[in-house]
Amino acid sequence: MRIDIISAVPALLQGPLDHSIVKNAIDKDLVEIHIHDLRDHTEDKHNKIDDYPYGGGAGMVLTAQPIFSCIEMLTDEREYDEIIFTAPDGKVFDQADANTLSLKKNIIILCGHYKGVDQRVRDALITSEYSIGDYVLSGGELPAMVIADAIVRLIPGAMGDSASALDDSFQDGLLDAPVYTRPNTFKGLKVPEVLLSGDPKKVTQWKREQSLKRTKERREDLYKKFKKEH
Structure with a gap:
């Protein structure tokens, strides 16, 4: 399995990948997890990836261009079964979703940030949207790691006792x-x-x-x- 995670703050994602079951699965070559910094894909001369929302209102919005560029780069290289967006208004992620996603081959997870992303990203690129609860976080990086962890631990061989996951x-x-x-x-x-x-x-x-x-x-x-x- 391959999981690509796209983030505005990629440093937030490093710690959870270096420990426990996820690291074990990576070390066994059961899963590849690649983190992509949105700033590496912006065409803005000031390296910006956000802008003010049309119509006014507080907060900033992730712009469409770097997200489209990053996802198009990835989808040109391989086919993806799901392109997931972590959002407060998404479906609440549950064990059934983890079970289903653990059977996929390639997944992209786009982390929300600031006030959200340009709606055109969600309309044109995203296949599934998930929330991890009825509260707001600073960004979608933590939900992305929750989703990734829930998926990876179900991959055969990731846990020392594979049957343990069946009793959860x-x-x-x-x-x-x-x-x-x-x-x-x-x-x-x-x-x-x-x-x-x-x-x-x-x-x-x-x-x-x-x-x-x-x-x-x-x-x-x-x-x-x-x-x-x-």
Whole structure:
């Protein structure tokens, strides 16, 4: 898989790529992640990539030219399955989206910044738009890394235990059950006996019950959706 990330502030993207599962996947050649600085593609003599919005209003807007130039350069080199824009008004990114995108070959993620991007970019180039929640950040770099991380960890071989991703919260529409590790008693707090029983059937049943209980208590919206579908 190849992920190209286009940013007005590319330095914001470096740290998350140098650690944990994403770095492991890069080192194993399971994924290529390339970061592109919009300023490398501007034709403005002052190296500007933003301008004031037509019609007035506060804030600046990323101009169309450097974005079109960067994306056209990339799409001339290879075909892309998705060109994603991170935006507060996009679809809220969820596990199903991560699952779908993890099966793609080439993806571009354009990071929003300032007040946004010229709408012509969104109309002409973007195939999917995602938000990571109902709040506003300084830019789309953090959402881009959230999306990239969620995708990469699903690539076979990226995680030490590939089956672990299948047990994550949201994979089946529910939150995960509580988890415990050694010792079985700590400061008087004990691990549930069923997890020490060695009975896989009972353990599976307990985990399912706890998953349903936790989802109902903490995410009633997910619980209702799950019950409706099942």
